[in-house]
Amino acid sequence: MSLPEKAEAYWKANISLVIKLMVVWFVVSFGCGILFVDALNSISIGGIKLGFFFAQQGSIYVFVGLIFYYVWKMGQIDREFDVHED
Amino acid sequence: MELQTWIYLAVGGTFALYMGIAVWARAGSTKEFYVAGGGVNPVANGMATAADWMSAASFISMAGLIAFKGYDASAYLMGWTGGYVLLALLLAPYLRKFGKFTVPEFIGDRYYSQTARLVAVLCLIVASITYVIGQMKGVGVAFGRFLEVDFETGVLIGMAIVFFYAVLGGMKGITYTQIAQYCVLIFAYTVPAIFISMQLTGNPLPQLGLGSTLSDGSGMAVLEKLDKIVMDLGFSQYTEAQGAMLNTFLLTASLMIGTAGLPHVIIRFFTVPKVSDARKSAGWALVFIAILYTTAPAVGAMARMNLMDTIQTGPIGDPQANLVYEERPQWMRNWETTGLLQYEDKNGDGRIQYYNDQNPEFAAKAAAFGWKGNEMVKVDRDIMVLANPEIAKLPNWVIALVAAGGLAAALSTAAGLLLAISSSISHDLLKGTFMPNISEKGELMAGRIAMAGAIVVAGYLGMNPPGFAAQVVALAFGLAASSIFPALMMGIFSKRINKAGAICGMLSGLLFTLIYIFVYKGWFFVVGTNMLPNTPESWVLGIAPESIGAVGALVNFTVAFLVSRVTAAPPVHIQELVESIRVPRGAGTAHAH
Numbered sequence: 180m181s182l183p184e185k186a187e188a189y190w191k192a193n194i195s196l197v198i199k200l201m202v203v204w205f206v207v208s209f210g211c212g213i214l215f216v217d218a219l220n221s222i223s224i225g226g227i228k229l230g231f232f233f234a235q236q237g238s239i240y241v242f243v244g245l246i247f248y249y250v251w252k253m254g255q256i257d258r259e260f261d262v263h264e265d
Numbered sequence: 266m267e268l269q270t271w272i273y274l275a276v277g278g279t280f281a282l283y284m285g286i287a288v289w290a291r292a293g294s295t296k297e298f299y300v301a302g303g304g305v306n307p308v309a310n311g312m313a314t315a316a317d318w319m320s321a322a323s324f325i326s327m328a329g330l331i332a333f334k335g336y337d338a339s340a341y342l343m344g345w346t347g348g349y350v351l352l353a354l355l356l357a358p359y360l361r362k363f364g365k366f367t368v369p370e371f372i373g374d375r376y377y378s379q380t381a382r383l384v385a386v387l388c389l390i391v392a393s394i395t396y397v398i399g400q401m402k403g404v405g406v407a408f409g410r411f412l413e414v415d416f417e418t419g420v421l422i423g424m425a426i427v428f429f430y431a432v433l434g435g436m437k438g439i440t441y442t443q444i445a446q447y448c449v450l451i452f453a454y455t456v457p458a459i460f461i462s463m464q465l466t467g468n469p470l471p472q473l474g475l476g477s478t479l480s481d482g483s484g485m486a487v488l489e490k491l492d493k494i495v496m497d498l499g500f501s502q503y504t505e506a507q508g509a510m511l512n513t514f515l516l517t518a519s520l521m522i523g524t525a526g527l528p529h530v531i532i533r534f535f536t537v538p539k540v541s542d543a544r545k546s547a548g549w550a551l552v553f554i555a556i557l558y559t560t561a562p563a564v565g566a567m568a569r570m571n572l573m574d575t576i577q578t579g580p581i582g583d584p585q586a587n588l589v590y591e592e593r594p595q596w597m598r599n600w601e602t603t604g605l606l607q608y609e610d611k612n613g614d615g616r617i618q619y620y621n622d623q624n625p626e627f628a629a630k631a632a633a634f635g636w637k638g639n640e641m642v643k644v645d646r647d648i649m650v651l652a653n654p655e656i657a658k659l660p661n662w663v664i665a666l667v668a669a670g671g672l673a674a675a676l677s678t679a680a681g682l683l684l685a686i687s688s689s690i691s692h693d694l695l696k697g698t699f700m701p702n703i704s705e706k707g708e709l710m711a712g713r714i715a716m717a718g719a720i721v722v723a724g725y726l727g728m729n730p731p732g733f734a735a736q737v738v739a740l741a742f743g744l745a746a747s748s749i750f751p752a753l754m755m756g757i758f759s760k761r762i763n764k765a766g767a768i769c770g771m772l773s774g775l776l777f778t779l780i781y782i783f784v785y786k787g788w789f790f791v792v793g794t795n796m797l798p799n800t801p802e803s804w805v806l807g808i809a810p811e812s813i814g815a816v817g818a819l820v821n822f823t824v825a826f827l828v829s830r831v832t833a834a835p836p837v838h839i840q841e842l843v844e845s846i847r848v849p850r851g852a853g854t855a856h857a858h
Binding site for chain 1: 331336339342343346347349350353354355358472475476477478485486487488489504505506510513514517518539540541544545547548551552555558559562844847848849850851
């Protein structure tokens with residue numbers, strides 16, 4: 180691959196990862212916590228309604244997981260395209 | 266030991282620690298003053314970012330908001346954490362690669378325009394000043410309640426402390442004090458929560474306690490019981506949505522986008538050595554924030570339950586089942602003297618009836634019981650966290666810890682905001698615009714003077730809060746969401762957005778958002794100048810002024826895109842700049858021009 184092609188491929192890989200993660204981000208917060216909260220509230224896990232759980236706890240745990248997955252995956256992509264630091 | 270002795274010990278001890286750090290972490294160059302030298306460990310920076318981010322509002326007000334709004338407060342929980350996903354995936358690594366000192370500097374360089382830079386400076390200063398006034402007020406209130414000094418003295422002491430480490434150390438001093446402040450505030454927040462969760466459910470983890478069964482033998486889960494208690498007294502159900510879905514959706518989106526666009530948070534990511542560290546650091550910041558944010562729902566629910574149970578001691582309607590006013594616990598007496606809790610014996614029975622007298626369905630029942638209206642005429646939400654240890658009868662040292670924690674939360678956020686303000690004055694306005702030939706030493710001195718000036722202005726406004734001070738969520742988050750975030754994101758993800766597009770986009774997003782807020786809250790927040798009443802019925806599609814920032818961001822994106830399409834593409838060197846910030850290699854450390 181030529182240099183500009185490689186840069187373009189790297190950027191594409193990055194964007195596709197970001198889009199995937201943003202979909203999860205949207206689904207757990209806006210989806211489970213707001214749009215479908217009533218439907219999920221009909222299910223209870225432990226003593227907590229599922230929709231309420233996503234809105235006040237679950238989405239936050241997923242956010243943390245998303246960022247660390249991004250860190251790990253981007254590290255891989257950086258090395259694959261040889262644009263990593265040191 | 267006496268409570269007061271403990272409080273002096275906790276507050277005095279933490280303040281001595283901050284002063285010690287200030288002396289140790291003095292800044293010797295502009296690089297140290299603006300970005301702490303650029304060598305901060307990503308985990309340490311995550312901790313500092315968490316303290317920078319979690320303000321008096323997060324520490325004191327959020328659990329109270331959850332306690333009284335239940336599900337409807339979820340927008341704040343998701344909004345103020347979900348923004349970090351945007352920050353990590355869309356902004357932080359790229360802005361770190363760009364490697365300069367301030368947020369307006371990126372906007373000015375990327376859009377090759379001094380005008381764009383100045384618009385960004387203006388948004389930054391308005392958003393940060395609005396935000397910092399609330400912190401100064403929080404410091405004054407905390408001192409007033411715990412150290413028995415008056416409000417003004419409290420603010421002055423707070424100013425003196427921040428002055429010491431922020432003027433001397435700049436970002437370097439602020440970073441290390443913020444790390445200490447995070448430790449103080451998270452310890453102060455979680456210890457009472459663990460005790461209360463143990464008392465109510467036997468589960469030491471508040472996050473799990475929230476979903477557990479009560480240990481009072483009722484066999485009911487915490488939230489089940491809470492739903493029942495509040496609904497039996499005519500309040501709305503705790504776990505179900507009361508507000509309109511569209512508004513909750515947009516409020517969450519506005520808070521997320523606003524969080525990612527707040528300059529005092531973004532500049533923290535300029536202090537780490539590498540691009541990959543900026544990514545990691547955002548993850549760590551969210552871990553440290555999540556410890557408090559996932560505890561808050563448990564604190565809110567349990568505090569509400571304790572409050573209701575204290576007053577309604579038995580079956581509703583039984584005349585013996587309401588707390589006798591003269592036998593009220595000590596913490597109620599303490600908070601009555603501050604005016605944040607008020608009782609009025611409306612039916613003259615000497616007992617407290619606490620219920621929702623605005624609920625028409627419950628009115629008939631209340632009348633049959635001989636109740637003549639809700640007698641807890643004022644229960645300020647903010648006391649829920651502060652009174653929590655007293656309500657749960659925890660030892661004095663825990664109460665003292667909460668006082669020190671509240672102060673740490675307010676001071677750490679104030680310092681971060683003040684740095685964002687002073688660096689944009691000394692670096693963007695002086696060095697970048699009016700005095701480009703200023704020496705490094707001169708710029709460092711200008712930075713210190715700007716910091717001192719900003720502290721004095723913030724302190725003055727904290728003592729004499731103007732109308733806009735209470736509008737942090739609407740104004741600060743609205744501005745960050747509608748002007749700063751879109752300009753940064755498009756600057757990274759599009760090579761085609763040009764100077765004209767960015768400026769038109771920022772201005773239209775900004776104006777749209779401000780006008781919508783002013784129409785309902787009064788022009789420049791002057792009371793009585795609002796053109797429509799600030800009620801859900803008169804909001805367009807039920808969208809509150811606090812929730813409009815996301816729509817403003819959309820306006821910004823659209824206008825910037827359309828204007829850029831019909832005008833010339835950015836020059837080649839700008840397109841090359843965008844290409845270079847997209848690649849991690851070669852970040853080097855943050856540098857001046």
